[in-house]
Amino acid sequence: MKSSFNNRPMTPAAKLLQATYLVLLVFVLVAPMLGLYPVFVMKLLCFAIFACAFNLLLGFTGLLSFGHAAFFGSAAYITGYFIKSQNFTPELGILAGVLGAGLIGLVVGYVAIRRQGIYFAMITLAMAQMVYFVCLQAPFTGGEDGLQGVPRGALFGILPLQSDTALYYLVVAVFVAAFLAISRIVHSPFGQVLKMIRENEPRAISLGYQVDRYKLLAFVLSAALAGLAGSLKTLVMGFATLSDVHWTMSGEVILMTLLGGVGTFFGPVMGAGIVITLQNTLADKVGSWVNVIIGVIFVLCVLAFRKGLIGELQAWLERRRAAAAPKV
Amino acid sequence: MEIFGIPHQAFLGQLLLGLVNGAFYAMLSLGLAVIFGLLGIVNFAHGALYMLGAFAAWIMLDKFGISYWYALVLAPLTVGALGVVIERLFLKHLYKIDPIYGLLLTLGLALIAEGIFRELYGVSGQNYNVPDLLSGATNLGFMVLPNYRAWVVLVSLVVCLGTWYLIERTRLGAYLRAGTENAPLVQAFGINVPLMVMLTYGAGAALAALAGVLAAPIIQVNPLMGSNLIIVVFAVVVIGGMGSILGSILTGLGLGVIEGLTRVFYPEASSIVVFVIMVIVLMIRPAGLFGKEA
Numbered sequence A: 001m002k003s004s005f006n007n008r009p010m011t012p013a014a015k016l017l018q019a020t021y022l023v024l025l026v027f028v029l030v031a032p033m034l035g036l037y038p039v040f041v042m043k044l045l046c047f048a049i050f051a052c053a054f055n056l057l058l059g060f061t062g063l064l065s066f067g068h069a070a071f072f073g074s075a076a077y078i079t080g081y082f083i084k085s086q087n088f089t090p091e092l093g094i095l096a097g098v099l100g101a102g103l104i105g106l107v108v109g110y111v112a113i114r115r116q117g118i119y120f121a122m123i124t125l126a127m128a129q130m131v132y133f134v135c136l137q138a139p140f141t142g143g144e145d146g147l148q149g150v151p152r153g154a155l156f157g158i159l160p161l162q163s164d165t166a167l168y169y170l171v172v173a174v175f176v177a178a179f180l181a182i183s184r185i186v187h188s189p190f191g192q193v194l195k196m197i198r199e200n201e202p203r204a205i206s207l208g209y210q211v212d213r214y215k216l217l218a219f220v221l222s223a224a225l226a227g228l229a230g231s232l233k234t235l236v237m238g239f240a241t242l243s244d245v246h247w248t249m250s251g252e253v254i255l256m257t258l259l260g261g262v263g264t265f266f267g268p269v270m271g272a273g274i275v276i277t278l279q280n281t282l283a284d285k286v287g288s289w290v291n292v293i294i295g296v297i298f299v300l301c302v303l304a305f306r307k308g309l310i311g312e313l314q315a316w317l318e319r320r321r322a323a324a325a326p327k328v
Numbered sequence B: 001m002e003i004f005g006i007p008h009q010a011f012l013g014q015l016l017l018g019l020v021n022g023a024f025y026a027m028l029s030l031g032l033a034v035i036f037g038l039l040g041i042v043n044f045a046h047g048a049l050y051m052l053g054a055f056a057a058w059i060m061l062d063k064f065g066i067s068y069w070y071a072l073v074l075a076p077l078t079v080g081a082l083g084v085v086i087e088r089l090f091l092k093h094l095y096k097i098d099p100i101y102g103l104l105l106t107l108g109l110a111l112i113a114e115g116i117f118r119e120l121y122g123v124s125g126q127n128y129n130v131p132d133l134l135s136g137a138t139n140l141g142f143m144v145l146p147n148y149r150a151w152v153v154l155v156s157l158v159v160c161l162g163t164w165y166l167i168e169r170t171r172l173g174a175y176l177r178a179g180t181e182n183a184p185l186v187q188a189f190g191i192n193v194p195l196m197v198m199l200t201y202g203a204g205a206a207l208a209a210l211a212g213v214l215a216a217p218i219i220q221v222n223p224l225m226g227s228n229l230i231i232v233v234f235a236v237v238v239i240g241g242m243g244s245i246l247g248s249i250l251t252g253l254g255l256g257v258i259e260g261l262t263r264v265f266y267p268e269a270s271s272i273v274v275f276v277i278m279v280i281v282l283m284i285r286p287a288g289l290f291g292k293e294a
Helices: A002-007 A012-034 A038-061 A068-085 A090-112 A117-137 A164-187 A189-199 A201-206 A211-237 A247-260 A267-286 A289-303 A308-324 B008-039 B046-064 B068-089 B099-121 B147-169 B171-181 B183-188 B193-215 B225-240 B245-265 B273-284
Strands: B137-139 B144-146
Touching: A012 A038, A012 A164, A038 A068, A038 A164, A038 A189, A038 A211, A038 A247, A038 A267, A068 A090, A068 A117, A068 A211, A068 A247, A090 A117, A090 A211, A090 B273, A117 A247, A117 B099, A117 B225, A117 B273, A164 A189, A164 A211, A189 A201, A189 A211, A201 A211, A247 A267, A247 A289, A247 A308, A247 B099, A267 A289, A267 A308, A289 B099, B008 B046, B008 B144, B008 B147, B008 B171, B008 B193, B008 B225, B008 B245, B046 B068, B046 B099, B046 B193, B046 B225, B068 B193, B099 B225, B137 B147, B144 B147, B147 B171, B147 B193, B147 B245, B171 B183, B171 B193, B183 B193, B225 B245, B225 B273, B245 B273
Parallel strands: none
Antiparallel strands: B137 B144
């Protein structure tokens, strides 16, 4: 089964896709030289990882988590705490954040998979709110102020990350690794089972799959990757605050994924790019209207293009190909 | 006199506060359950509608001098009408697709409403005075009972039981329940289901707004008051299960009381106790205390 995937000759569309990815990667690599503010691109890439991690669950397993801020935010805090107060090196701080997020994901996932559909969303939301209150009150999170002034340190203790350029290439490398990892997970036999659960859960059960285990593993993977995004964000921005773990952050990651295209590979990256760019450019000019605009985008997405930008593009290409194909 | 080592006045005070919160949980989760039953939509905007109710009352008093007693009727009517518009404009397009989209759309609406009111009034709260008739407190001998709090509990109990009676004991309620079970069949019997659905959402919105008006004199009226509450109400709904009306009333009141007691004995945990209970209930009875489905 595996070999048939790998040996299949590439279709022109797949070649085009690969070429697009390469062009984008080259663009990201030279972006700082083109005058793009590196911290902005790094922030964008962190949220792109977050959205891709979320999409692993919603797009490829069919589970809507409304609590992903819990993993993103708690990892941001854990990494900040270990780097700032325990003098961890960045990579160990990130590792701690990822493990912490994965562990919280294990607990939340274990409870949430007892219910399906809309209840799943409500339970994850409620449990994430619990994490929020813990972060608000715990002694090491800095309460309302959050953790400020987290140093970037030196990677493995030898490679200093103070310069934006050094950190930039680290973030790009982590993003590419996370993107490829998610793609690998989705295309693995495990990923195929996840898709089957998304399409028809009773059937998966009747075929003898222990559906709950697959769901839980997908949930933990998604939570850990969301944690990776949060940890990296702390390293880039130098702070972890309550807004990282607030439910609106869970809403934002849903919006990014929905806007770009649920269940597509590149959609979440694009959605993250649009939302972060919007917030960055509009925040100083329009204040609270940013939330109104985000709300409007939500409404438009749900009413007009549920497949998202990439999803609609794919559907359009599909229709065109079908129209061009000779009728039989 | 002391109860479990706590001065009994403080104890009963928190108990009453819990009961008041529980009354709000009950009213909101009731509306959520009715809307979910008929529309299949988890109304994230419920918190925003509650906020709008409180703001409507505040604006009526502040700008137009309309007193609390009129606002008690006018604010729910206004917000209910808004609910009808929302249903016609947005929600009716979503009935045939995955319920997740209903949640996301109403989330978008909630963000819009919150954003607009934050822009207009900032995040600090607006004061709304307790109406003269209900200000002050009554000394019951064993405790001093603030009149307004007693009024809130009383009104919400009447409203909740009235809703229960309407749904479980009247012909209209029978149509509603039948529509929840099988809408096309009810439609085939000549009942205007789309109209019923529209009015149900409007009524749910009005109920949330009424809770908002009742809350206005107790808490600061601010744009974020709804979203903070709605997440707890979601947990209440998960705990109670959406199967039964009386179930959601009891669950709401009970959890409010438990929360109040937690504030007495272990204040640090009072903001998360409802969520902890949710986890325990899910472990023991995944369908919720009064839920029917597996």
